[in-house]
Amino acid sequence: MKIGFYPGCSLTGSSREYNESVAMVAKALDIELVEIKDWNCCGATAAHSMNEELSLSLPARIMAMAEEQGLTEVVVPCAACYNRLKVTQNELEDEQKRARVVDILKQPYKGNLKIINVLQLLEAYGTENIKAKVIQPFTHKVACYYGCLLVRPQSILKFDRVEDPQSMDSLIKVIGGTTMDWAFKTECCGGGFSVSRTDLVAKLSGNILKDASDRGAEALIVACPMCQSNLDMRRGAINKTLETPIDIPVIYITQAIGLALGIGAKELGLKRHFVTVEL
């Protein structure tokens, strides 16, 4: 199957391993990813915090380019970009706002693109298909961390249960892993404050890691490059705030599935993590 693909700035920069693992898993599952031509940054937190029209125009251009390319469905692995695109699409159902954005872009915008995140893609592909291709069962006990942007706002995203989502957990179970019930599945990791307020990221991400670690998780599974970066790259800062430093790794869902499908650790980008991954 063929599907549109929007990597976003993180995947081509500081979260390269996510891009690599998505590409590897897609290949193994016979999914062709068609990258949107000349895509731009979605604006992330900065745009919507500073100016509404900017925050709508940037994602609108991405969707307009995808439509122009003839794509009907686009998978967005980065949870933040996914959230921005979906929310913008919803906002632009307002005719006035849409007219204004089309005027700025000078490009037609239909707004009927189907935007999905990487978990929805894997679910749509069919958990049975993935199960059939598992070579090396992922026999680990892990905590699935969804972060805030994958499931909220529920009225727009309409994806999974908002307080205790299960989609990632189901995928882990399919590849042979054990998941656990824990308390910080959707609490924010600190998001965009990685650089400007590293102390807050340390506190928030620290809480998440501590709860997972207390309950015996061998690793954290994520689907958002921001969360991964906060929990992994900033581990030094986090450990400074904790009594006992925690060393459990944080990997992407696509990396976990990739491992189960027999793809090598290097190809999946596991060597690029700050906290050593030995799974």
Next chain:
Amino acid sequence: MSKIGVFICHCGENISATVDVERVAREIGEMEGVAYASDYKYMCSDPGQTRIKEAIKKYDLDGVVVGACSPRMHEPTFRKACAEAGLNSYLCEMANLREHCSWVHEKGEETTEKAIDLVKMLVEKVKKDKPLQSIKVPVTKKALVIGGGIAGIQASLDIANTGHQVILIEKDPSIGGHMSQLSETFPTLDCSQCILTPRMVEVAQHPNIKLYTYAELESLEGFIGNFTAKIRLKAKSVNYSTCTGCGACIQKCPVKKIPSEFNAGLGTRTAIYVPFPQAVPNKPVIDRANCNYYKRGACKICEKTCQVGAIEWDKEDEIVSEQVGAVVLATGFDVKGTDFFPEYGYGKFKDVLTGLQFERLASASGPTLGEIRRPSDGVIPKKIVFIACAGSRDPAKGIPYCSKICCMYTAKHAMLYQHKVHDGESTVFYMDIRAGGKNYEEFVRRAIEEDTVNYIRGRVARVYEKDGKLIVKGVDTLLGGEQVEIEADMVVLATAGIASCGSEQLAQKLHVSYDPYHFFAEAHPKLKPVETNTAGIFLAGACQAPKDIPETVGMASGAAVKVAALFSKEELIREPIVAVVNRLAPPLYSTCVGCFMCETACPYNAIEHEEIKGRDGSLIRTIARINEGLCQGCGTCVAFCRSKSIDIQGYTNEEVYAEVMSLLND
């Protein structure tokens, strides 16, 4: 030649300030057929009415028009006056010169001319009016009470004590309802079962009450004073005339792990069971869905144990038909379960409970015999957090209303906990305290001041479990929004009160209105709280809206009085403003062709089929007949009838046409 009397009222200044009433009387007096016309300050008063009566006798009037206020105010007054003077009341009409004229227009020539037109219309109508007789409908002096909780029990006892027969049906195996599940009641902390069970026994022993438990209403047909109720007696599998209530079968039943409904899911029961030890009737039923015999044909231990052979395996549901004159709905309410709350765990935390489940823990007849213990490990909790407004006042969750009783029962729960666990710590997270009843405010203050319950104003964002404790993340808004985190051993949610399961279907069976939350609709929110818009069906208790026990008992007695008032007459008098299908001499019998379009149109199911038979008994034709007991005179059938065979008495085609033409022929 008609001899109509016209009386124009000044209504104090209400009409005369805007309309030239003397001119109206004068000009109408010159109309053909009007024998007498006058005006007076207050027609509805005693002297006013006397004027009408005297005029009728003196001028031998055969019709009366009163130009005054709205018929909704005084039509009965003037009709009664006419009847007393010997004139058929339905030959008296009112022209609304107040709500339709003087109150909505400025003083002036045109207003007076409108008033004249209005009176003229009614005069032309009265010329065509025929005398009508009230319809008399017999009344069956037996009441049906649906629901055996405190509302149903109170209503049944009150009606029975007036000397009338009552049939009380209850869908559970025992009466008692939610009140029997409570441990103590606010504000007196009376033991709930102690005050309830004497009444339950009184119901069972009352000579005027026939009690059907494990029974539901199958259908209700008919109209006020004349209902036919079909009641489904669900098969109990136990013969109550033989059963002695010894309880040996319950002890021997091997299926012991069914979650007990009476204990709100906290305890277990057997397949053959009595819901609680003080049940009335105190005899068991078999839960066929869980009984090994009905599932797989095995076991039959209860039959072997029973000394008197009371088990009836092959008993089927029985439908019993009863004739009743009035129905009282007392089906009560339910509460939302913990699974309704994603932020409080979707119901997966064993130690997060509803208020009703907490009642069962606190109750001496409960699964822990009155000791507050955690369902997960049986340990007595040292810290309990009570969350008020769980689900209520929450438009996002679809329940915008307040469930009324939770503030009070939360305070009660906290107090009971403090009384039982002296070193326990209880915290209540609230938004407001609604303690409006008698002694209610003092009760809540007692909880705070004497029993040291910690009240924090703010809501709880989420509850999660860690290391066997429940972490509660709340806030204190009175401190400017300071976050409060408590490691509790148990969390009790005061969940929203909702309409009891099956309310919508029941309302539809009875043709009773209900609101978007499936609570039954009262006829008027202020002045008719115990009546519905369906004549003969009354409401009592929480099935109308969440409420506490004193209000429920009050309402139940109110409904009982309405029923008693209904039964105090031998016959019901109904206005003859009903539709009638014409009848002619044979061989035509009627212009009705039997198409029954009227039947499809009638909102009150008032159209019946009448078979016209020849002398030899053979069927000639089937034509429509209006049931005058059910007909409300809406006129829809008249509009539908293609052969113009139906007409409304008191508003016939001829009469209305005369009114309209009097305006146009000016």
Next chain:
Amino acid sequence: MHCYQCGKCTAGCVLASEMNFPPSYLMRLLQTGTKENYDKILKSNSIWLCLNCENCVGRCPMEIDIPKMMDYLRTQSLKENKQHPDSKPIVAFHRSFLDSIKYTGRLYEVGLIAAFKARTFRFTQDLTIAPGMYLRGKLPLFPEKINDRRIMKRIFAQTIENVKTDTK
């Protein structure tokens, strides 16, 4: 108007303890409708600390869109030039981020960090992380540029650069 001060938003807000005014208190200030209180909000650090994690609106019984309000208040705070001094690094980060994508269309991390340090004088921040990132191949030295850079210029000119700031 809908807010009845239940506090559920504050109870679930991960950063409420760091804020001058937690979300429910902020709503109350808005409800009073006075200029004084509105100013307090614009000058607070709450609006810049809010991460838009949407925990609040997800639980609010009245479904009040607090994150959207925060976005609006942020824009107003910029327009009236009333940011809380503690929030300067956060605003600086957002500005640096947007500057980066304005010219290339895609985020250039090195450029972002450089601009951020220039604005905040935090020259030594993250110096220890940078080599780690570079060695792991996560820090491209050169920016990725999209083809249609004119559209980025146009978008910025028409939106964020079109807002008149009141300097008071």
